[in-house]
Amino acid sequence: MWLTWIQGLTCYLFLLPWVGKYVGAIAWLGLSLLESLYCLAFGAGLAFLLRKWPRHPLLLLAVPAWYVAVEWVRVSWPFGGFGWVRLAWGQLGGPLAQWISIAGPALVAFAVVLTGYALSLLVHRRWVRGAVPVALTLVGGLLIPVVSPVWSSGSDGDDSPTLNIAAVQGNVPRLGLDFNAQREAVLNNHVRVSQKFADEVAAGKRAQPDLVVWPENASDVDPYRNQEAYDKIQDVAAQLGAPVLVGAVTRDDVGARNAIIVWDPQNGPGQQHVKKYLQPFGEYMPMRDLLRHVSSYVDMAGDFKPGDGNNTVDAAGETLGVATCYEVSFDEAYRDSAHHGATVFTSPTNNATFGTTDMTFQQLAINRMRAIEYDRAVVVAATSGVSAIVNPDGSVDQRTTIFREGLLQADVPVRDTETLSARVGPVVEWILVALGAVAVAAACITTRSTRSTRRNPPIRTRTKR
Structure with a gap:
């Protein structure tokens, strides 16, 4: 029991140092311990x-x-759970990764633990009982890409129509929590890179895009309340001649919002996705009054209010899935997108607050696994990197380097497939959770019952004959 705790603590300590990059080790150590x-x-x-x-x-x-049952609790509770570190994400590039298209990350975790446990049986020379599960999980994972088109509904394959999409990485003036301290600097960076792109399109050096994706927080001022920012975005959209997904910090009657706005080149702002899965202790602060006594960084956290949409917007004649930054770790985000007809996924993100840590690369790995899960291309646009265009098979078509301005452009496949994971993923997960919980509960109850019987054996009486 204690070995699993030590193993887990070691794993989190190595994976999560980015949490405390600018707010101190207490956040990193506390989260890892939790x-x-x-x-x-x-x-x-x-x-x-x-x-x-x-x-x-x-x-x-x-x-x-x-294991699946415990992981389900961890990614659900508290504060909405923490799905950033899951067993499935570490299988990218391995033979078990493809199981995610059948029933999501939970099935991948099940396959990994099953394989590991079966290998332990082989070590103890239980050959048949150990070898069969290993063979089934590994060979099954390798065969899934071959047979998955049979299980999917909708159009698939190389004959899919395409959408020419560009991702803009304008970069930030400085690293850290105050990346946007210089007013409009982040917005101006993205406007400048986009204008340069528009000039190249006009000169015939680049193809005309159908859609341009800006990162989360690309507009560091509210374009609805700041006319200058509004005009800059409208002008650059008109120059590009294509709708732009603009990440902006906005405010309405409810409060501050982290929004992705569809900005039409003729009509201006239209539909928007308001981030609904917010990062606790960053975008909002649970127990703010209490935690003020623990850290002076508490009031640096935002006070954003979650949206209630379905993680889609309509632009360029398609329904686009949108999972903003932290949302990619939540199963419901892209699942809602797929259920509501998204043919391409986008992931606008701002990772500048985590510096040069591994955070942005971990996020890209999650997006690559999501691409496999739903058979969708994913366009990742980051303020400071890493931006990427991910193919439906999880491979990276293009990517940028971090903390440099950049531009990616590609003909992205448009697909309306519905994988098994999109259809039955939650049901399979619930079945596995129930199976695990019932098994452990039964083991606990019967073990205690046996101990009680041993401590208090029944009294036997002799009868005289």
């Missing part, structure tokens, strides 16, 4: 299972299902 407690819970349940049924063949199902 997340490692779920590993402790997994270890406790695992101990009950192995103690109660050490050689039972159904452990091949119960152990990985219990």
Whole structure:
């Protein structure tokens, strides 16, 4: 049990130092310690299972299902959960990655733990019981790309229509939490790169885009309240002759919003996606009054209000999926997009507040797995990098370097496929969660019952004959 906690804590400590890059080690250490407690819970349940049924063949199902159950709690609670670190994301490029298109990250986690547990059986020379699951998961993962078109509905393959999309990376004037301290500097950077792009299009050096994607917070002032910012965006959209997805910090009657606005070259701002899965302790501060006594950084956190849309907008004749930055780690974000007809996914993001850490590359890995999960191209536009155009198979077609201005442009496949994950992913996850929870509960109850019987054996009486 304690080994699983130590393993989990070590994992989080190595993966999450970016959390404390500019706010101090206490945030990094605190989050790592909190997340490692779920590993402790997994270890406790695992101990009950192995103690109660050490050689039972159904452990091949119960152990990985219990892991899925614990992970489900971790990515759901508290404060909406933390799905940034999941077993599935680490399988990118491996033979088990393709399972994500069948039933999402939960099934990948199940396959990974099943394979690991089966390998442990091989070490203990239980050849048949160990070899069969390993073969099924590995070979199955390799075969999924071959048979998945049979399971998907909609158009697929190389004959898909395309949309010419450009992603603009305007860069920021400085690293850190005050990346936008210089008023309109971030906006001006993105306007400048976009104007240069428009000039190249006019000169015939680049193709006319159907859509241009700006990053989250590309407009560091509210264009609805600042006429100068409004005019700059309108002018550059007109020059490009294409709708622009503009990431902007806006405010309405509810409060501050993190919005992605469809900016039409003729009609100006239209539909918008308001970020609905907000980052706790960054975009809003839970228990703000209490935590003021712990850290002076508390009031540097935002006070954004979540949206309630379906993570889609309509632009360039297509329905686009939008998952803004942190939203990519939530299963519901792109799933809602797919259910509402999104044919291309976009991920506007601002990673400048995390400097040169691994955060932006971890986010790209998640987006690549989401591309496989839903058979969609993903256009990632980041203020400071890394921006990328991801193919539906998860491969990266183009990408930028961090903290340099850049521009990506490609003919992106437009698909209306609906993978099995989009259709049955949540149901499979719930079944696995229930299976794991019931197995551990049964092990706990029967173990305690056995102990009670041993401590208080029934009194036997002799009868005289």
